[in-house]
Each structure stands twice: as structure tokens, then as C-alpha cells.
Amino acid sequence: MVMDRAKSLLLSESAFYAAAVSSVVDQEKHYSSSSSTDNRRAGFARRYSSFDLSTTTHNENVINVAKAFLSTSCLELLIILESHSDQKSAQDRLIKIGRNINATLRYSHEATERFESGEELFPGIWTADEAEEVGNEVDRKMKSDGSLQLLVQECTNLAKMLTSDDGTMKCPTVRYGRTEIQMPIVSLGCMRFQQTWNRGGKPVKSADQIEKECQENLVNILKHSLHCGVNHIETAQGYGCSELQIGMALKQLFDEGVCKREDLIIQTKGGISSSTKKSDYKSSILQQIERLGVGYLDLFSVHGLNTEDHYNWLFDHGEEKGNLIDALKELRAEGKIRHIGFSTHAPAHIIKKAIESDVFDYLNLHYHFMGSYTASGDGTDAQLEGNTENIRLAKKHDMGIFIISPYDKGGRLYAPSNLAREIMLPDLEPMEYGSLWLWDKGAHTIVCGAARPSDLDQPVLAAIRSSTDKAKEDLAVVSRRIKEREEQILGKDWAESWHVGLPNYSQSEQRGFQIGNIVWLYNTILMYGMLDFAKDRYGTLTGNAKRWDSNKTWKENVFANPGFNWMPGCAYDESYDYASELKDVPEQNLPRVLEAMDFVHKWCAAKESASNDEKKEGDEAVTIPLEYQTAYDMRPWTAFPER
Numbered sequence: 001m002v003m004d005r006a007k008s009l010l011l012s013e014s015a016f017y018a019a020a021v022s023s024v025v026d027q028e029k030h031y032s033s034s035s036s037t038d039n040r041r042a043g044f045a046r047r048y049s050s051f052d053l054s055t056t057t058h059n060e061n062v063i064n065v066a067k068a069f070l071s072t073s074c075l076e077l078l079i080i081l082e083s084h085s086d087q088k089s090a091q092d093r094l095i096k097i098g099r100n101i102n103a104t105l106r107y108s109h110e111a112t113e114r115f116e117s118g119e120e121l122f123p124g125i126w127t128a129d130e131a132e133e134v135g136n137e138v139d140r141k142m143k144s145d146g147s148l149q150l151l152v153q154e155c156t157n158l159a160k161m162l163t164s165d166d167g168t169m170k171c172p173t174v175r176y177g178r179t180e181i182q183m184p185i186v187s188l189g190c191m192r193f194q195q196t197w198n199r200g201g202k203p204v205k206s207a208d209q210i211e212k213e214c215q216e217n218l219v220n221i222l223k224h225s226l227h228c229g230v231n232h233i234e235t236a237q238g239y240g241c242s243e244l245q246i247g248m249a250l251k252q253l254f255d256e257g258v259c260k261r262e263d264l265i266i267q268t269k270g271g272i273s274s275s276t277k278k279s280d281y282k283s284s285i286l287q288q289i290e291r292l293g294v295g296y297l298d299l300f301s302v303h304g305l306n307t308e309d310h311y312n313w314l315f316d317h318g319e320e321k322g323n324l325i326d327a328l329k330e331l332r333a334e335g336k337i338r339h340i341g342f343s344t345h346a347p348a349h350i351i352k353k354a355i356e357s358d359v360f361d362y363l364n365l366h367y368h369f370m371g372s373y374t375a376s377g378d379g380t381d382a383q384l385e386g387n388t389e390n391i392r393l394a395k396k397h398d399m400g401i402f403i404i405s406p407y408d409k410g411g412r413l414y415a416p417s418n419l420a421r422e423i424m425l426p427d428l429e430p431m432e433y434g435s436l437w438l439w440d441k442g443a444h445t446i447v448c449g450a451a452r453p454s455d456l457d458q459p460v461l462a463a464i465r466s467s468t469d470k471a472k473e474d475l476a477v478v479s480r481r482i483k484e485r486e487e488q489i490l491g492k493d494w495a496e497s498w499h500v501g502l503p504n505y506s507q508s509e510q511r512g513f514q515i516g517n518i519v520w521l522y523n524t525i526l527m528y529g530m531l532d533f534a535k536d537r538y539g540t541l542t543g544n545a546k547r548w549d550s551n552k553t554w555k556e557n558v559f560a561n562p563g564f565n566w567m568p569g570c571a572y573d574e575s576y577d578y579a580s581e582l583k584d585v586p587e588q589n590l591p592r593v594l595e596a597m598d599f600v601h602k603w604c605a606a607k608e609s610a611s612n613d614e615k616k617e618g619d620e621a622v623t624i625p626l627e628y629q630t631a632y633d634m635r636p637w638t639a640f641p642e643r
Helices: 005-032 041-047 059-073 075-082 087-117 128-135 137-163 212-227 242-256 278-292 308-315 324-333 348-356 388-396 418-424 430-440 453-465 469-497 515-528 531-547 554-560 590-604
Strands: 173-175 182-184 186-189 232-234 265-270 297-303 337-343 362-365 400-403 445-449 614-617 620-623
Touching: 059 075, 059 087, 059 137, 075 087, 075 137, 087 128, 087 137, 087 212, 087 418, 087 453, 128 137, 137 453, 182 186, 186 212, 186 453, 212 242, 212 453, 242 278, 265 278, 278 297, 278 324, 297 324, 297 362, 308 324, 308 348, 324 337, 337 400, 348 362, 348 388, 388 400, 418 430, 418 469, 418 515, 430 445, 430 453, 430 469, 445 453, 453 469, 469 515, 515 531, 515 590, 531 590
Parallel strands: 186 232, 186 445, 232 265, 265 297, 297 337, 337 362, 362 400, 400 445
Antiparallel strands: 173 182, 614 620
16 A cells, blocks of 8 residues: 555654653653752753653553554554454554654654754764755655655565465575575574573573463464574573473474474574583583474584684593584584584684684674674774674685674664664665675574564565665665765774774783774764664673773683673773773874773763763763664563563
């Protein structure tokens, strides 16, 4: 159904303003009841009204927005959702649609009002050309209408996907390197739907401890995943009770005739330590297979090949304990494992070493359009930053390439900033851009860590249209826009050389500073406004820095904190002399490197105020620019293991 743009915009705006006004009233009540100094923040709340999308307080409002929109733009989807057998998922989809509309119209309204008032823009966010377009009323209407048209197309395709049984709306597959597996280009990650991480309190070890609501949600995710053609199920021993619950769910699906074992690609992972013996590792993996109830594993990954020590435990662990890689080879010979791989958060040079061993058939790693997460700032070649070189090397070795966390560690794309959306719309939403970019760069499959069935919708829809000329054109347009912005906001020389000579923790022998990562966060904030993402990452660096003991060796510090080699490195220390750490940085880059570290520390380590649009800097409340604020959050409710 073709959208009547004017009518749908009008209806959506009416519902949107009802929600926006109620949210402003709520914020003003909060501030006025706090203290006299907080009263002035009510003005900020009205100026930058954005209600808390992480709660359900206003979900009724955004559902009304979605229904009004769909009634005039995609009635078919509205009818399907109203009669859907899984009404919780139907409501989740309405919330997501409503939040998308809300974000588009809210930013359009605020940007236009700001432009008309002559208010000075926050420095450094926009180029001169961009600033002119952002607030111009005509340009804004075109951008808003185009963005809503994009949403209409997504809703139309979603209606088809939910009801199609003819195979036309299923996730495409590709050859997964030398495994020869036909792999869906989206995989189902299983670290967001289990009941608990088993990292505190009473551990969940048996079926009678599983809550009915959680298990029903998990089964519904698996059913929706299979309906969409996503038959690669990827979990780990370290994901709490995930393996246990998947085993229960698969038995149910097998018994109901939903699928057979041979229809699935089952992957799990198992970690290693200095004390792990070959015999113990083998026994542990057999227990994982038993928990999953699958007889054999299509894919098994060493979970967390993150350091030189991990590599040595696999290949040079001594006679008494035995090389752990031999346990995997024996299980493969016995038919319990078909293909061996590794999953990693390691520095780039460690990943390169593992690839070059030529033992592994595939790898799971971080690689995204805005960086390579923990490997950002790494690189053995001055021209290749992060995991770019490792992607090329994996292709050379004909390995399967699995991308970890494209929507979370790849920039929290489920909750993008207004700036990220503004750069990419009306052509693509950030989640779709991130997906298309990865497939274009040679990723075989990208994982969606689904906490609810609807989380698979956008990744699968992106996959279905990824091979079309229109998708390729949209990708090229947005990529060109980003490249042009990069040269103007960061500067061409800096964009190409910022990482040269920067150490991350593995080269920072005194304090484990993650300097390359910190400077990368600076670039990410300036380019995409991903402040909340940067805070998440920098928060781990701050925590690591607090636990770093100067009386211990570098290695003792790295392994004293179990999470350090997964989220490695320490934060910036304003009192530290970085001369020795930055000795290899080109002279022309040095002032900006220091500026970048200070910038990230001030924006990301600041104490939070109660408001979504302010941060604390000392006793002073500083307004967070509208462009740095989160546009929407595609998580309608808190995932089970995070509760």
C-alpha cells in the first residue's frame, strides 16, 4: 500500500506530540521536585524532550503512534500484528515502529526550531553544508518524509516476511569458507535470551529452575529464526544457562516436527585457562554437547583466544597438561566436532598469529564500519587499522568469517544517536547500513544476539535485500557521505594516520593504557555522535584502571581481573606523563592525540546527572548536544539475563 505522506505524517505528529508533551511534563515534575538549581533544567527538558525509551512508561503512547502510522501507510502489517499468535512480539514491533517515528519527528522539530531561532550549533558537529541542510524547513520535510518512506518499505517487507512460506522472504546463504557449510548471512546469537548469566546468586543448572515466560520467549525466538531461514544457532558455555535452555527448546522443536537436527548449524564455544588440561577440555566439550542434546557440533570455537598466553595454552601447554588444540582434533576425528574455530577480543597481532597457524576453519571477530572494538587502534601495517588486515588474511586462508556483535559492540546501532541517523537517512537506518557494509567487506555471517523474536526482523530484512541493486546503491551513497564527512570533520591526514604509533594495552607495559582505543572513541563521537556507546566502552577502561595494581607486573594485572582480556585496557590518567607511551606517534599527530584522550575522558568519565540530555562536569550541568543523544532504543523491554 502506498503511503499518503502528508496524511500519515499528520497523524503521526498528532500522536507524537501527545507523547512528547507528556514526557516533558514528567521531566519538569522531576526537576521541580529536586532542588532550586534543578529548576532551570526543566527548560532543557522542554528544549530537548526525549522520554526514557528504556522503560515502558510511555509505550502506550508510542504504540498509538505506530497504529496511526500503519493505518494509513501499511494497513496489512497492522492487521497481521493484531491477529498474530505471539501478541507480546506484536506489541514489541509496534513499540519499535512508534519509537522510529518519534525519533524522526522529534529531531525534525527540534532542528527546525533551533535553526529558526538562530541558536548557535554545538561546535564541531556539522560541516557548513550539513548545518545548512539540517535546520532548513524544506530540507527537513524532505528528510522526514524520506525517512518515513523507508520505514513504510520496512513495514511492507515485514508483513511479507511474517506471512511468507514460499521461501522468497528467507535469509540468503553463502559458502562459509573451507567448511563448505551453506551459512545464512545472519546468525542467531544466544547470549541475550537465557534466564541468567550464572554469575551471582543461585546458579541455574536444571530444567526445573527455568521460568516459563523466559523459556517460551526463547522457543518463540528459535521458531521465528527458523521461519526466517536463520538456522545457525551460536552459543557458549560461558553464556550462563543458554546451552541448557537451548537443549530443552530443541527437544521441543524436534518433538513437534518444527525441524530436524540436520536442518540446523549448531555452534558453541568453550573457554580455556592456564590450569586446563587436554583431558578436562575434552570432557567439558562432551558435556556441552550433552546439554545441547544434539549428538555432534557443526562448529566449535575456542572462546576467548585473547592473549599470547591463550595461544600458547593451545599449542605449547607442556607435556603434563597437553596442548589443548589436540583435544579439539581428537573430537573432530571422533565425529563430535566437524569444524574448529576461535572467537576473539584480542589485539590484532594475536588474531593474525592464530589465522596464520592455519589450524582453524573459521573465526569470530569484531569488525565494523566505525571500528574493530577492542582491536581499534591496533594494526601491524601503518595503512591498516584494527582488524582490516585480519579480514583480508582470513579470506586468503579460506576461513569462514563471523562478525561478533555488529549491533552492540559495532556502535549500539539498536540505539543510535540522532547524528548517526541524520548522516545515514533517508537512505538507510544505522542497523541496515552496518549490516550491508559488513557483507560488502566480505563477512560471511553477522550475528544478531536476539533477546526477543522481533530483534531478528531488521537484520533479516537487510539480508533479504542485500543483493539488490537498490541496496548496493544506498550503501554506496551513505558510504560516500561518510567519507566526505570524515575528511571535513576529522581531516584527511588525521583520518588516515591517527592510529600510527599508538599503543593499546598489549604494548603499554607500565599501565596497560588502551590509547589507540581511546583515540578511536574520540573519532567515533565526532563522526557519529555515538556518546552512549563510547561511555559503555570507556566505562570498562575506567574500571580496569581502578583495579590496576602498580605493585604487580603487567601480566599479573591482566590475569588478576577475569574480564580484562575480554574488555581490555585502562583509561586516561590526567596526571600521567605519556612521553614514553607516545614516542612512536608522528610529531604532527601528537597534540591531537593528547587532545583526543582528554576529550574522551571528560565526556565519557563524567558523573551522570538525572537527565538524559545532561552530564555532570564537577558541579556544573552541561547540556549534551541533541545530535549526541540517543534517537531511539529498539529494546522494548529489559532482556532476561540483564534483569
